[in-house]
Amino acid sequence: MKCKICGGEWRSDGELMEGICNRHAEAERRLKEHFKVWAERTGIEWYEYLEAIVKNERTGKLVKEAAIYLLRNEL
Ligand SMILES: [Zn+2]
Numbered sequence: 001m002k003c004k005i006c007g008g009e010w011r012s013d014g015e016l017m018e019g020i021c022n023r024h025a026e027a028e029r030r031l032k033e034h035f036k037v038w039a040e041r042t043g044i045e046w047y048e049y050l051e052a053i054v055k056n057e058r059t060g061k062l063v064k065e066a067a068i069y070l071l072r073n074e075l
Pocket of ligand 1: 004
């Protein structure tokens with residue numbers, strides 16, 4: 001199957017989010033982990049967090065792509 005974000009090939013091993021390659025699944029996992037820390041400190045909402053990630057110029061490409069994908073799919 002092809003990754004919904006980058007079109008790259010991926011193989012399911014049962015743990016990955018459906019339709020996303022290993023690299024983007026890892027980026028998504030890091031986003032969610034980081035969000036827990038932020039949310040506890042600041043009470044930020046998930047979509048606000050994702051928007052901040054997307055706007056941050058220091059965010060890595062993979063993480064930014066994953067955040068854009070999540071914003072489109074969870075709003
Ligand atoms: Zn991908």
